[in-house]
Each structure stands twice: as structure tokens, then as C-alpha cells.
Amino acid sequence: MGLAELLGTYGQNYLDGLLATWSMSAVSFVFVMVLAVLVTVARVSPVAPLRGLGELYVQVFRNIPGVALLILVAYALPQLRVVLPWRTCVIVTVVLLGSAFGSENFMSGINTIGVGQIEAARSIGLTFTQILRHIVIPQALRTTVLPMTNLLIAVMLSTALGSQVPMTPQELTGVVSYVNTRATGGILAFLISALGYALTAIAISFLGNRLDKRVRVLR
Amino acid sequence: MSLRSHGAPSVRDALYEAPGPRTRRLIAVGTTVSALLVCALLALVVRQFYVTGQLAPRYWSFFAEWPIWRFLLQGFVGTVEVALTAGAIALVLGLALMLGRTSGVRPLSAVCRVVTDFFRGVPSLLLIYFFFLVVPQYGIRMPAFWMLTLPVALAASGVLAEVFRAGVNAVPKGQVEAAYSIGLSRWKTMRLIVLPQAIRYVIPSLIAQLVVVVKDTTVAYVVSYPDLMQNARVLITNYDALLSMYLVVSVIYILINFAINKASVYVARRTGVKIIR
Amino acid sequence: MAQESTADKNVPVIELRHVDKHYGDLHVLRDVSLSVARGEVLVVIGPSGSGKSTMCRTINRLETIDSGEILIEGEPLPQEGRELARMRSELGMVFQQFNLFAHKTILENVTLGPREVLGQSKEEAEKYAMELLERVGVASQAHKVPAQLSGGQQQRAAIARSLAMRPKAMMFDEPTSALDPEMINEVLDVMVELARGGMTMVVVTHEMNFARRVADRVVFMADGQIVEEGTPDEFFDHPKTQRARDFLDSIKGH
Numbered sequence A: 001m002g003l004a005e006l007l008g009t010y011g012q013n014y015l016d017g018l019l020a021t022w023s024m025s026a027v028s029f030v031f032v033m034v035l036a037v038l039v040t041v042a043r044v045s046p047v048a049p050l051r052g053l054g055e056l057y058v059q060v061f062r063n064i065p066g067v068a069l070l071i072l073v074a075y076a077l078p079q080l081r082v083v084l085p086w087r088t089c090v091i092v093t094v095v096l097l098g099s100a101f102g103s104e105n106f107m108s109g110i111n112t113i114g115v116g117q118i119e120a121a122r123s124i125g126l127t128f129t130q131i132l133r134h135i136v137i138p139q140a141l142r143t144t145v146l147p148m149t150n151l152l153i154a155v156m157l158s159t160a161l162g163s164q165v166p167m168t169p170q171e172l173t174g175v176v177s178y179v180n181t182r183a184t185g186g187i188l189a190f191l192i193s194a195l196g197y198a199l200t201a202i203a204i205s206f207l208g209n210r211l212d213k214r215v216r217v218l219r
Numbered sequence B: 001m002s003l004r005s006h007g008a009p010s011v012r013d014a015l016y017e018a019p020g021p022r023t024r025r026l027i028a029v030g031t032t033v034s035a036l037l038v039c040a041l042l043a044l045v046v047r048q049f050y051v052t053g054q055l056a057p058r059y060w061s062f063f064a065e066w067p068i069w070r071f072l073l074q075g076f077v078g079t080v081e082v083a084l085t086a087g088a089i090a091l092v093l094g095l096a097l098m099l100g101r102t103s104g105v106r107p108l109s110a111v112c113r114v115v116t117d118f119f120r121g122v123p124s125l126l127l128i129y130f131f132f133l134v135v136p137q138y139g140i141r142m143p144a145f146w147m148l149t150l151p152v153a154l155a156a157s158g159v160l161a162e163v164f165r166a167g168v169n170a171v172p173k174g175q176v177e178a179a180y181s182i183g184l185s186r187w188k189t190m191r192l193i194v195l196p197q198a199i200r201y202v203i204p205s206l207i208a209q210l211v212v213v214v215k216d217t218t219v220a221y222v223v224s225y226p227d228l229m230q231n232a233r234v235l236i237t238n239y240d241a242l243l244s245m246y247l248v249v250s251v252i253y254i255l256i257n258f259a260i261n262k263a264s265v266y267v268a269r270r271t272g273v274k275i276i277r
Numbered sequence C: 001m002a003q004e005s006t007a008d009k010n011v012p013v014i015e016l017r018h019v020d021k022h023y024g025d026l027h028v029l030r031d032v033s034l035s036v037a038r039g040e041v042l043v044v045i046g047p048s049g050s051g052k053s054t055m056c057r058t059i060n061r062l063e064t065i066d067s068g069e070i071l072i073e074g075e076p077l078p079q080e081g082r083e084l085a086r087m088r089s090e091l092g093m094v095f096q097q098f099n100l101f102a103h104k105t106i107l108e109n110v111t112l113g114p115r116e117v118l119g120q121s122k123e124e125a126e127k128y129a130m131e132l133l134e135r136v137g138v139a140s141q142a143h144k145v146p147a148q149l150s151g152g153q154q155q156r157a158a159i160a161r162s163l164a165m166r167p168k169a170m171m172f173d174e175p176t177s178a179l180d181p182e183m184i185n186e187v188l189d190v191m192v193e194l195a196r197g198g199m200t201m202v203v204v205t206h207e208m209n210f211a212r213r214v215a216d217r218v219v220f221m222a223d224g225q226i227v228e229e230g231t232p233d234e235f236f237d238h239p240k241t242q243r244a245r246d247f248l249d250s251i252k253g254h
Helices: A003-044 A048-063 A066-080 A086-113 A115-123 A128-143 A145-164 A172-182 A186-215 B021-051 B057-064 B066-101 B106-120 B124-138 B144-170 B173-181 B186-223 B228-239 B242-271 C052-058 C081-089 C106-116 C122-136 C151-163 C181-196 C208-214 C232-237 C242-252
Strands: C014-023 C026-036 C041-045 C067-072 C091-094 C169-173 C200-204 C217-222 C225-230
Touching (some): A003 A048, A003 A086, A003 A186, A048 A086, A048 B242, A066 A086, A066 A145, A086 A128, A145 A186, A145 B124, A172 A186, A186 B124, B066 B106, B066 B228, B066 B242, B124 B186, B144 B186, B173 B186, B186 B228, B186 B242, C014 C052, C026 C052, C041 C052, C052 C169, C122 C151, C122 C181, C151 C169, C151 C181, C208 C232, C217 C232, C217 C242
Parallel strands (some): C041 C200
Antiparallel strands (some): C014 C067, C217 C225
């Protein structure tokens, strides 16, 4: 199958697949960030049960294989009468995985600030919330641009889990399996999707690097 | 380096200062309330298991039978075989990609860079479909083991190439300059001076990357390779116990990966290096 | 904010009464009592691990104490909340590691406190900040971030940051210990200026010349205790205790 024929027959599938991958990545990443902040707040809180819960959350979701979690969400939860649409299952899985790593990024971002700056802020009379607002959060955000860029790429790659459930429209990986079980698409069928991912990753990486250069905190 | 850096308090603990009496009361209240909430959440989950009948003995009793565990163990051996083989291939390939990229030979360096970025920018699942669906179209017959191991290895090699590069960059510049100044060639400097140190720096990161490899192997069912996950699926069709089996298997994976991560942190502490991700 | 008129001249600005502190089994402060009068420059010296830094840090509750009392202008040091933050804003603190806010320019470092804590306008805060930066000699660096400055410049900027709060007293916790030798004097000069200007100061330091030249009183600490105190001349020329004599000998040896 040549490129023209492949695109003529399945072009729309690839386009839909690319858009599905992009949109799922974007939606997931927003929730990843929100959840990562909440988990991090729990992990640094002085309240022991919250700390414990936050730690458990991170250990579970950074160590569980994506496929295992997806199967639990998509096929095991319905047995507990929790039934989610396929697409939502994938997003929930990706968000749970991603937020654990996002929280790890935030934690190391917080740790690079150093105790000294917090003591200095305290010494000039800033209150706890002022210290968070002016010292901790801005620096934590600025030092985590690169790790979060990598996380966004990881989130995009893990949306490939969508190929493991009958989701419509399919995302890029699902399209490859769809095309190749119907026709002999050959290496081209694979490369189109692969380039979709790789080029997106390069673009994200490029933007992340530029943002990082602008906001990086010199130490 | 200040003296205090040894055993310095983490920022996490410094964020909240030593509480006064009012704050202590607040924390106590918060602790109680959150403990109750956690218990309530747990109770809710258990209740949902109960009302849906998932606590019934028929879903759990077979875990007391040795043949079940033996079959899972066989799957686990399969997982280990794939993970270690893929890990070893990725190690060699990653090192080669890094050496190519830092070789100073323009075309080679460009090719290695593209290959590295490609494998890092593509989901391992897609690579598996490549070996499972595309490769056979060219008349190449591969055993399931390799249809799983090769894509997992390729995906990891891209990441490892970057880990190695970070390790090489972490070797002080003075080392390279000193090596050149005693007349060592570029390649000998890399082989005798830079690499040995770089590898020492990245050992904890390499161990941590094993977690990614183990996770990637779990899609073995796509190619019907009998790993832990695939064997669990077989048991599920036999016992019709989807929830309990997947839960147990997930916990096993979590524990394995947790142990690998702990080992990585332990080695990093022992050798005083940072884990590069 | 100026309350000097209402404050009784005879009440010490800082007073510690029978302060004790443990780190686990380690007794870091043993029954430390001390008072600092208005305008007094108190220099605390002693071997490392003697508790002098810890003592300094208890004054604005960067370290808590197990028992005893700390009074600021006769008022007990608040234990938490806004009251504590307000009290801290009236006490300047300069750290060994400078601790400038890494993501803010020097000017922003100096104006953050006045704007957020004292509620000054941007213009007002910046005007005074520039005056202070001028005074400590880093005005030309105002728009750089800390990492672009030398250690000495950073420490002088950190002093300006504290001064911007118009503090009642300043604490210096080994302010020159992290500096390269050629930068120590530029920081000490600023401190001498401050002392001449009548600032109440507690200075933990190893700079004996500074102590001799500027201190109104020297306190010698060892093993968490105040072993000896007196005027610089008394202490350096006629130390009363064997411990102080040993200490002075040990640093002369260098």
C-alpha cells in the first residue's frame, strides 16, 4: 500500500487519531496538574493522615503499570457498578499515573528552594500564606518547567493506552492497529502515527525549553 | 557547602515552622478529621465490594491454592526474562546511541540524535504493534518473546541514551582536559576516563529505568506471551474472578516496582549520586 | 510604625531568661540568660557547636525553646500567627548563607517585606530600598538577581533587605563565615557603619577584630552556656575563665 492509497483510504482515521491524542493529552494534563498540586499539598501538610495518603497515592500510581491500571478502571470498576465511558477510562488512568509523577516534580521543585530562603522570608515577617505565594510557589513552578514538559510528553505517550479499549474515535496507536488488521499498511501505516507522536513531542520539548530559558531561576 | 547541609532539614519540613499551642490544636483537629475521612473512604470502598458481591469467597478462595500461585509465578518468570533481556539490549543500544551522538562525527551524531528522539517520542505500545502487526507483513516470523522484548528494548534505549549522556555531562570538564593533556585520544579519553565515571553516576538511574521496562512488559497479552499479566488473564477466564485477580496482580507489580525504586535510591545514597530521570 | 517614643529606654530590646533547649539528647542551650540594651552591640563568640547560632535564632523563633522566656521590649515573644510575624518584622536577621530570594531581583528582595508586611506603596518601598542599597554599596546591582552577585554583594543586599523593615534590632548569624576572605571586610564595614548609627545588634561571629573594635559587650559561649561576658578589652586582654583563655589561644594559633 503506497502513501497516497493509505492516506486516501485511512487519512481521516489518522487525522481523527491525531486530534484524539492531542485532545486527550491536553485534557489529561490539565487534570494531572490540578491533582498533582492537591497531592503535593497533602504530602507537605503537617497533618499525618493526609501525608500518609499522599505518599501512598504517589507510590501506588508511579509503580503500577499503565495497562494494569487501565484494566482496573475499564473492566474491574464496572464490577463495583462504576461504569465510565471508554474515553473517560483512558483519561482517568492517564491522570492518575501522571499526577503521581507531577507531584514528585513539585516536591523536588520545592526542595530546591532551600530552607534558608523560607527562614529569611519568615524573618522579615511574611506569614505562611505570603511565603507560599511569594517564595515557594513561584520558585517551585519556575524550576519545574522542564520536568513538567517531559511529563506532558509522557502523558501524551500514555494516551496510547486508548488502543486497549474500544474507544471512538481511536487515538494514533489504535489507528495503526485498526489499519493493519484490515489491510497490509506496511511500515508506512506505522510511521504516520509514529511521526505524529514524535513531532508533537519535539514541539512540546522545544516550547518547554524556551519557556524554561525565560523563567529559569539562577542559583 | 555549609556544614548544615549534612542532614539538613528538608524544605518540606521547614515549610511549616514548629507549631505554637494554637497551631498544635488545629493540627490535632485536622489529623482527627482527616483520619475519619480516610476511614470513611475505606469503609465506602469495602461496602461497595460487599454490596456488589465482590467479597464472596469464590472470588478469593483460590488464592489459597498453590497451583494458582505456581502459574502466576511462571508468568512472573516470563516477565523477568523479558525485562532483563530488554534491559540488557537497551543498555547496549542506549550506550551506542549516546557514543554515536557524542562522537563528533556529524552525520553519525545526527542519525543517533534522530533515533534517540524517535524512540523517546513514541509510545512503546505503538512499537509493539509495529513488531506484532507490521513486521509479519514483510514475511518475518518472530516468536512472541521477541515481538515483546524488542519494542520494549527500543523504547528504553532512547531514554537510556539520554541517561548516559547526562552521566557523561556530569563528569567534570577538568577530567577530559587532563586526559587530553597527557595525550590520550578522544576515544581513549571516553573509554578510559569519562565512561567509567559516567557509568558510576548513572547506575541508580539505570536501576530506576528498570521500572519502566517492567511496566512496558505488561502488554505481553497483545502478542500472547505468557508473562504475569497474561497468565492472570488466563486464570480470570477459568475462575471468572476479574476484579480480585487484577487487584492482586496490580499489587504484585506495584511491590516489584517499589522494590526496584527503593534499590535505586539505596544505591544512589550509598554512592552519593543523584538519580537522573 | 515608629514606637521608639513610647518604649521605655530602660527596658532591654531583647531579653532571654533561663532559656533551655535540647536537640534530642543534646543539651544545646543551658539556662541562657542575656539582655541587650537599646543601641548596644553585643558580639557572641565561641567554638563551633557552642550554641551561639542557635541562641541567635531563638530570638525570632526560627528555633523554638524548651523552657525559659524570650522578651522583646518587655513583651513575650509570640509563639505563632500574625503576632509572631509582626514581631519578626521588627527584628532584622542576617544569615550566614545570605538567603536572598533566588527568583527576585535585588530590588524586589528589598521591597518585598515593606510592600507585603508594612503595606508600603511600590514607589515608597523602592525609594527607600534604593537609598539603602546605595548605603551598602550595591545600588548598581539593584536589577540583577542574587546569583549574578558576589557573596559579599549578596550579603550586603541581605543587610539592606533587613534594614528596609526599619527593625528595632538586627541579628547577624555568622554573616561573614561563608564569604571569601577578600569580601569579608566590605560586609564588616557595613556592619560597623550600622553600629555607629546606633543600631541595636546581636552579632554571632568569628571575626575577633570586629568584636574588639565594635562590640559594647562580648559574650563567650561554650557547650550551650554563657561562660563569660564583659567589655571587649576585659575579655580579650584578661579572660577570667580557663575555657575562654583556651579558646582565645586556639584562634591566635591560626
